[in-house]
Amino acid sequence: MSVATSYTEFAAREAHAVSPAYERLALAVSRDDEVLALLGTLPPTKRQPSLLFGVVRLLGGPVEDPAAFHDYTVANWPAIAAEMRSRATQTNEPGRCAVLLPVLAALPQPLALLEVGASAGLCLYPDRYAYRYGDHQRGSGEPVLECAATGMAPPTRLPDVVWRAGLDLNPLDVSDPADLAWLDALIWPEHTHRRARLRAAAAVAAAEPPVLMRGDLVDDLPALAAQVPAGATLVVFHTSVLYQVPAPRRAAFVEVVRGLPGHWIANEAPDVLRHEALPEPPGGAHHNVLALDGTPLAWTRGHGQALSWFG
Template sequence: MSTTDIYRAFAEREARGVSPAYERLSRAVARDRKLLALLDTLPPAKRQPNLLFGVVRLGGGPVDDPAAFRAYVLAHWPDVAAQMRVRATQTNEAGRCAVLLPVLAALPQPLALLEVGASAGLCLYPDRYAYRYGDRRVGDGEPVLDCDLTGAEPPQRLPEVVWRAGLDVNPLDVTDPADLAWLDALIWPEHRHRRDRLRAAAAVAAADPPLLVRGDLVDDLPALAEQAPPGATLVVFHSSVLYQVPPPRREAFTALVRTLTGRWLANEDPSVLPHAALPKPPGDGFHNVLALDGHPLAWTRGHGQAITWLPTPT
């Protein structure tokens, strides 16, 4: 896919109806030959919109006006390019726990959670947050995660988590102001509620830090999985992570995770982690597929704001 197509697709599939500012920027970049030429000097994995926009926001650049954004990027391109080369989109959206919770709560308890691509580990605390599915509230913690649920009843309980660990090529520390600033920069400009959520979830993680291991999702996963306590259901999970992994490595991971003793919970773009014979997603906009042990269960929105269960096979 060309860089032009990447930015057009981001505007249509992800930003439209969710972030007017990023939709405008994406469309402007997609037709700007000078910006596209600069982006094409970067490795393919480093050209993505979220990374560019996050780096500009981190540097204090404007993202509400395409002309001002363009001027900033052109004037600061060496610094922007350097940051894009060393950073990755580590959006640590705690809201995604709302779409993971129904599966986690239904598994044999207690759980040992191991997140691949954990960033700062904020999705390792599904038992500490509270949830609101319509008029049904589950839990009494903070933050409160709102989720529109269709096709099933809300979970009746929170999971019992006795061990939590994360694996990431570059783990982030929510007690480090620089790492927290990067997580904030990755949140889309209009999403004040997600910024409030980030700080509430970061306080949970800071009070009881998870085990975060710097490592590769294939080479280092088995050793970390072996640290899970006996008697707990090991759940290896990931959410909007595999698109950053080259296809051969992605295939190696999915082959490996099936061999581990435990359950595999994935929440990924179906173009990245395909499933056969999926029905159409509910409406427009970007959707992930929630799958357990390779079996698709539901469509989910990218930040955990909605989950639509697939029909039960007859």
């Protein structure tokens, strides 16, 4: 897929009806030969819209007006390119816990959670947040995570988590203002509710910091998994992570994770982690596939805002 096409796809499938600013911006970049040429100087994994837009926001550049964005990007390209080369999209959206919860609550308790691509570890606290599925609320914590769920009854309980750890090439620390600023920059412009959610979830993580290990999802996963306390069900999970991993390493990861005791929850795009005979996704928006131990169960939206169960 060309860089221009990837921005057109992002506008149509991810930003449409979710972020008008990023929809406008992505369409403008897809037609902007000067910015496309600059993006072409970066490695293929560093050209994606969310990384470019997040870096420009982090540096204080404009993302609401495409013309101002163009001028800023061209004028400040060396600084933007340096940040894009050194960073990855580490969107740590606690709202994704709402689509993980139905699976987590149904597994043998208590749980030992191990997140791959954990960023700052905010998705390691599904037992501390509250959830609203339509008229059904579960839990009493903050933030309250809202999810439009179809095809299933909402879970009746929260999981019992006795151990939580994350693995990431570059773990982030919510108590570090610079790391928190990057997480904030990755939130789309209009999403003030997600900014509030980030702050509330960061307070939970800061009060009880998770074990976050700097490491590779293939080479370092078994050693971290071996630290799980006796009597707890290991759950290795990841959400919107594997698209950043080259295909051969993805295959190696799947082999490693399948060899571990416990369970494996994946929440990834269908072209990143393939499954046979998936039903049609609801509507034309971008959806991930929620799967348990390789069996697909539901379509999910990227920020946890919707879940359509078919398993």
